Amino acid sequence: MKIKLVTGLFILGVFMTACDKISNPIQNASNSVDTATYVRKVLLEDYTGHFCGNCPPAAEVASQLVESNHGKVIAIAVHAGFYAKLYPPDYVTSFTTAVGNDWDGTQGFNVSGIGNPNGMVNRKSYGGSGVVQKETKWPTSVSLALQDQYVLGLTISKTYNASSRILNSTVKAKFKIAYSNNVKLNLVLVEDSIISEQKDYRKNPDLVTNYLFMHLLRAGINGSWGSTLKDAPIAAKDSVSLDFNNFAVDSKFNDNHLYLVAFAYDASTKEILQAEKLKIR
């Protein structure tokens, strides 16, 4: 009997040690500079809507990550789902896109079905919390994604006629390592610095009429799920070039603030392997 009691207390003792009291929550800024020649850039998607009052803080996290990672993180704000619908009389500008709706839908990543705000980092699960992640998880996922293996490089080139608003783009890819799954390429148009209405629960009243929208998804150039970049087997040093010609840029978009975002993804796991961006003018 005594032995059992002692065992019980021993187990209790073991458990009691299992907590960490943190007295210095903030980590010292690390000085480790990424010296790698091959930079695996990270795509951060922020799923949001102008009627989502809890979304502006998440947008700030995305912008902060873009800023602090000096060009290694590319963000896209995707307006889709319940909170992106029009709610007259105050929320009357639609920022939804066919591409964004597909990504967000039940056949896509189901993000607004889970709730807004939410997002994805390289459309991959980091630390086992699922592909769709809350903004508090983004910094961790981004830092892990930046350490993922470099698979391929992308370069975008374009010609843009500002008067006809016709955009021709070329995306070149070069694989650094052999890759065993098919790889697809998506090319989309993203716009910065749009001023419009946004609900923000931190403000009172919560209607912000001059909210600044950054990296907003505007259009897909090669559909929601892109084009085949290269089918497996892919050898190291394989390279591909894809042309996307005669894309008419909508006159509503401010072409001074528009840029192309290209990303290559694994066709079976959907993980994004590389991302790149280029201003159109």
Added chain:
Amino acid sequence: MFLKTFKSSLKATFLVLGLSLSFSVLAQENPDYGSIHGNYQIDAQYYKPDSLIGAPVVPEKMLSNAYGIINYSRGKFSAGVRYEAYNNVMQGFDTRYKGQGITNRFARYQDKLLDITIGNIYDQFGSGLLFRTYYEPGLLYDNSLDGVRVISNPYKGLTFKGLVGKQRSFFTVGPGIVRGFDGEMNLKEMLDSAVSSDFPTIILGGSFVSKYQPDQDPNFNLPENVGSYGGRLNIIKGGFNFFAEYVYKENDPSANNSSVVNGKTYYSYKFGDGIFVSTSYAIQGLSFLLQVKRIDNMSYRSDRDATLQNLMINYLPATTKQHTYLMPAFFPYATQPAGEFGTMGEIQYKIKKGTLLGGKYGTEITLNYSQANGLKQIHVDDSTTTMTLYKTNYGEIGNLYYHDAFIEINKKFTKQWKGTFMYANQFYNRNIVQFGSPNAGYANILSNIVVLDLTYKYKSNSSIRLETQGFFSDNPSNPNAGSWLTGMLEWSPSTHWFVAILDQYNYSNPSDALQFHYYLGTAGYTSGPHRITLSVGKQRAGIFCVGGVCRNVPASNGVAISITSSF
């Protein structure tokens, strides 16, 4: 022709008989083969888009949720599986429930010395403030612990429990490891013959729970192990029952206590704690209940980034009444893990038969008041050092979140007639309870609610029931603004059948275009272990809660079928 029909029906009878015989052999408590029990539930709905009420287009047109549980037990051994299928999950549930598979399996061996379970475990320490795993199919809530559990009774009245595992998260498990230990001591059982039989039952308990999740955050030193502990006391004597539990949680920065300022995330490294006290007293015809709860920073999950109802380790008991009538449950309260002070008091009294107010059959009266407030958070300026960010003081409460005062009278008038009358006055802080932000821009809802439920039993198994309800408020915010009237007529001609028609009418919606009638017709058939329900019509958008856990349900219009069976 007749013969043919007779033959085939005979064949069918044999088949059914054969099947039921084989089932009944299995279902009996047979020492040789053990016993098998289980139940199924299948819900499916065909959705028709209805832009007027806000019912969205459902690309699949039909959605269904189904599950089946099969449990086997023989002597000291038991085992079970649960299969779940969502193709695709019905509206209003988390869409991460997608596809099908075995989501729960366990095996358990139990004898006098040890009780060992492997697989998906449901258990609870005390009131659940530190640890509770449970399954609620109506909510699709399942936080079972996939792991091992050992229970031991080294001495009579003494129970030790230890468990470790990962929690279910949709069709997988969450990233964190949960470890728990609980000890409970029943003094009366331990002392046994040394005390007299009228010695009160005194139960003392203590728990420790810890979770582990790696820290890979580039900006913060997050605690990888978050420990929590607590103690409880339960005294029972006759109709008197006193229960008190206090729990304390170490620093647990998470998505639930974080805030973002200028793109920078601030977690709170403050401790969490909770206290729950419940006292009840009952004598013949009269009972009292008093509950008090104070919780501060007690969202405790095995994934610090989890939200909604996902991966909760603990359960915060509700200290508000969960109503079953539609209108009093229109705006239900949900426990606020960030901080809440809640109280509830209830008196139930049965006026004796044969008195003036009691009449021939007696009258039951319930009086209940419950209230929930936030905690007053005092800002602590330590965002660059210890990062607790705020503190709270006992004795200081914050804004009102909810109150509910109601009286319910149950009365049987004659052999044929009985009725229930209810009046409730409710306050609902919609910004906090529904949107989790004091500035969400919705008005508080103060409502007066009346329910009258009359049943006329015209034959021994046949009745007609009429329910009329009113929800009166000047709530200006849609969805579901203004006042409502609800009527339901239900006819049960036999124990097998029922037919009902329900109308919920938003007659005073400030927007004339939204003054809808939500008609719903339902018919059901029950036979033995089977129940089939078919409903046609519109359902309004709303909130559905169980035990203080809620989800939003979009409006829908269509045909729904539900089948439940057990064996």
